[in-house]
Amino acid sequence: MLTLLIFITGCWDQDNLKDARLANASAYDLTSEGMLLQTLEVVDDSQSNQGKSTNEIHSGTGHSVRQSTDKIRAKVTGDIRLFKYGVILYGTSLARKDLYPYLDVLYREH
Known part of the structure; x- marks a missing residue:
């Protein structure tokens, strides 16, 4: 039992929040x-000092949400994490179409 305990303790697959770059807001349009x-x-x-952080705005185009997200990830250094959005905006031209494909990816990736 002790031998087994040595091999199964700890987490080898860590993803620290301090190393992530969080996406705070997202906007979609056609x-x-x-x-x-x-x-x-x-x-x-x-690079924060005493709770101060910097915000960057990045855009990408594609035929799908995944494709546009991949283009943005290629531009940004570090790993963008889409844990929780503060704001999600949809443009008028996109809102008049079917929103399901754009909402579906939010539930599948998070």
């Missing part, structure tokens, strides 16, 4: 070409 435009506000706490 471009004139019909592509999805996604904009994220990313909070960077890694």
